[in-house]
Amino acid sequence: MVPLAELREPCGKVEGLIVANEPVPLDLLPALRVVANFGVGYDRVDVTACVARGVVVTNTPGVLDDATADLAFALILAVRRRVAEGDRFVRTGGWSGSWSEGGLAEELTGSTLGILGLGRIGSAVARRARGFELRVLYSRRLGADSDLGEFRDVDALFEESDIVSIHTPLTPETDGLVDARRLALLRDGGCLVNTSRGEIVDERALVAELVSGRIGAGLDVFAHEPAVPRELLDLPNVVLTPHIGSATRQTSEAMTRLVVDNLLAVARGEPPLTPVLP
Numbered sequence: 001m002v003p004l005a006e007l008r009e010p011c012g013k014v015e016g017l018i019v020a021n022e023p024v025p026l027d028l029l030p031a032l033r034v035v036a037n038f039g040v041g042y043d044r045v046d047v048t049a050c051v052a053r054g055v056v057v058t059n060t061p062g063v064l065d066d067a068t069a070d071l072a073f074a075l076i077l078a079v080r081r082r083v084a085e086g087d088r089f090v091r092t093g094g095w096s097g098s099w100s101e102g103g104l105a106e107e108l109t110g111s112t113l114g115i116l117g118l119g120r121i122g123s124a125v126a127r128r129a130r131g132f133e134l135r136v137l138y139s140r141r142l143g144a145d146s147d148l149g150e151f152r153d154v155d156a157l158f159e160e161s162d163i164v165s166i167h168t169p170l171t172p173e174t175d176g177l178v179d180a181r182r183l184a185l186l187r188d189g190g191c192l193v194n195t196s197r198g199e200i201v202d203e204r205a206l207v208a209e210l211v212s213g214r215i216g217a218g219l220d221v222f223a224h225e226p227a228v229p230r231e232l233l234d235l236p237n238v239v240l241t242p243h244i245g246s247a248t249r250q251t252s253e254a255m256t257r258l259v260v261d262n263l264l265a266v267a268r269g270e271p272p273l274t275p276v277l278p
């Protein structure tokens with residue numbers, strides 16, 4: 001078996017391909033009929049080129065919303081309550097005094113959560129926020145009205161939130177959307193959580209803010225995965241996870257079923273369940 005990125009010779013028999021958000025070498029796959037992406041985000045698949053070649057592209061929307069929203073909350077809680085830092089403190093034998101001598105964290109309950117991108121996953125995060133009595137603000141490109149929170153433009157979202165959680169897909173419009181200027185709008189002690197795509201944030205600017213200690217972050221995604229900026233590795237104000245938003249047993253099974261159902265539908269000459277359009 002050859003990894004897709006290492007394919008150099010034409011492969012005339014492949015009609016269906018399962019990818020995990022990877023570039024598809026269309027020139028080497030002349031018989032290809034369907035690309036089934038294992039994941040909702042397909043920013044590395046050239047959908048326009050596939051469709052121009054008559055190749056159907058599918059993804060797995062809907063089945064990973066809860067898992068990803070849960071992880072966003074895990075990161076929010078971990079950063080605000082300094083969970084990973086506390087874990088390291090205990091493991092390394094640093095805990096020697098009374099509970100009342102510990103460093104203080106920030107309360108989550110009652111704080112303001114800004115959701116950048118109120119789609120399926122962002123909405124699942126907003127619903128969870130109700131349980132924590134959070135004030136929810138949101139930005140989204142299409143359709144301003146939602147009863148899940150108060151609409152703000154992106155700058156106001158960063159200015160008014162204690163925590164900003166990113167849930168917008170990576171597109172040419174959102175690439176670098178969270179730049180140095182917007183990061184600087186986050187209040188001191190604020191927190192950025194990203195379970196979407198690393199490229200949405202200017203990673204160098206984020207690293208600079210985090211190294212300064214002015215803000216904290218919970219990061220599940222990075223601009224050049226699996227590379228993680230070295231400067232982040234020892235910072236107490238950052239919680240890092242290896243792109244595991246959808247990585248639960250239940251969600252992975254549901255994604256797999258959807259991938260297979262899409263492939264079978266195309267094989268039968270039927271419309272796929274969850275096609276992606278350019």
Ligand code: DGY
Pocket residue numbers: 021038039040041042064196245246247
């Ligand atoms: C997705 O679905 O796009 C995730 O990032 C992969 O788990």
